[in-house]
Amino acid sequence: MxxxxxxxxxxxxxxxxxxxxxxxxxxxxxxxxxxxxxxxxxxxxxxxxxxxxxxxxxxxxxxxxxxxxxxxxxxxxxxxxxxxxxxxxxxxxxxxxxxxxxxxxxxxxxxxxxxxxxxxxxxxxxxxxxxxxxxxxxxxxxxDKDSITVTAATAAKYNLTSLADLKPVASKLTVGGGSEFKTRTQGLVGLKNIYGVEFGKFQPLDAGAQSTLVDLLKKDKVQAANLYTTDPSIVADKLVVLKDPKFLFAxxxxxxxxxxxxxxxxxxxxxxxxxxxxxxxxxxxxxxxxxxxxxxxxxxxxxxxxxxxxxx
Incomplete structure (x- = not known):
């Protein structure tokens, strides 16, 4: 976005x-x-x-x-x-x-x-x-930009630090985000084209539903979420923002x-x-x-x- x-x-x-x-x-x-x-x-x-x-x-x-x-x-x-x-x-x-x-x-x-x-x-x-x-x-x-963010537990379980690390495990995971994230280059399309990452399932939400995404992430209803990088929940809940070395997100x-x-x-x-x-x-x-x-x-x-x- x-x-x-x-x-x-x-x-x-x-x-x-x-x-x-x-x-x-x-x-x-x-x-x-x-x-x-x-x-x-x-x-x-x-x-x-x-x-x-x-x-x-x-x-x-x-x-x-x-x-x-x-x-x-x-x-x-x-x-x-x-x-x-x-x-x-x-x-x-x-x-x-x-x-x-x-x-x-x-x-x-x-x-x-x-x-x-x-x-x-x-x-x-x-x-x-x-x-x-x-x-x-x-x-x-x-x-302050888009990100793919996971919980500390998910990061440790799958050894995730970068978007590239998702490639071998993404098929097992559900990612949540605004409905437009499914079709945007700075979204699932770019994740596939740039990193070869294809999630097993996409959970769409209304645009701007950051608090809902965080709640789903914490409850493990989704294992990854499209959060904005200065969302206060990242600090409060010790979430892990995955690095983006290929600049999927500008x-x-x-x-x-x-x-x-x-x-x-x-x-x-x-x-x-x-x-x-x-x-x-x-x-x-x-x-x-x-x-x-x-x-x-x-x-x-x-x-x-x-x-x-x-x-x-």
Whole structure:
């Protein structure tokens, strides 16, 4: 599944109404940075946005706090809406910084016909085809993408660490996922074509039924499940995400998308420092705190920044 369609399901918390007022962003009068790349660290305001799901807002808060730690004034405009709503705002300078997922940004907003799969290919395509007003900064190792996930017991029983390990045993197993997973290249079709994996049975569910999938997995009603890699259940229930060395699931690295003239070198360095530290395991832990433990996103962001040595 492309990141554009599954983000909200990854956490099970969807903000249903698009915040259209947040889309107004900043123009040349409300955003002193428009056309002035030197002002971000010297009295101007950087507008940090986010999409309308908890993980994006959390990442936006991390970006905002890191910029503020460098003396940059920040205006937060979170929960804007889907990519179809916020992308043009960034291109036009209404939003200056937003956390993106590189694979979905490329496939949905920049080049729908792209065949890029790994991080290097995806970012090269983005750098070549993004509008001149915007750019991507460094990508984090952290990703939120589709996966085939199993319980620790199943992983131990069949010696599973990679999707390739499924080939000799998959015929004995049932895999669960959204109904569309059966016919998608980034699904059962790709598993067969790329890894030679054919499951004995497919258990279809409604798209986004992550909690149901986890429950079936834990009860051994299915032995493998198409979960999103930052689903808090992976940490809480000690599930095992099988590695995907052949990139069945295209790269979805957390990547800052910025409006060039609004973000100076100090701001870029602060955002790149986040990408250098942020891992998928970090996102998993933070989403567990946010979703399962009901902690405040600002406090979760601060705690991670401190643990990464990015703020004091």
């Amino acid at each position: 492309r990141r554009s369609t599954f983000l909200s399901a990854a956490t099970g918390l969807v903000v249903s109404a698009l915040s259209l007022t947040a889309c107004g962003g900043s123009d040349s009068s409300s955003n002193p940075l428009a056309g002035d790349s030197a002002s971000a660290g010297s009295g101007g305001t950087v507008v940090v946005g986010s999409a309308n799901f908890p993980e994006s807002s959390l990442l936006g808060e991390i970006y905002a706090q890191a910029l503020e730690a460098k003396g940059i004034k920040v205006t937060r405009k979170f929960d804007i809406g889907a990519r179809e709503v916020y992308y043009d705002q960034v291109v036009k300078g209404g939003i200056d910084v937003i956390p993106e997922y590189n694979g979905a940004l490329l496939a949905v907003a920049v080049d729908k016909n792209s065949t890029a799969t790994n991080t290097t290919e995806v970012n090269a395509a983005l750098k070549a085809k993004l509008p001149s007003s915007v750019e991507i900064l460094d990508s984090a190792a952290a990703e 790269a979805q690295n957390v990547t800052p998308l910025v409006y060039k003239s609004a973000v100076n070198d100090t701001a870029k360095a602060a955002l790149n420092a986040i990408s250098a530290k942020l891992t998928t395991e970090d996102l998993l832990e933070m989403m567990k705190k946010l979703v399962n433990d009901k902690e405040d996103s600002s406090e979760v962001a601060t705690a991670w920044l401190k643990s990464a040595g990015l703020v004091s």
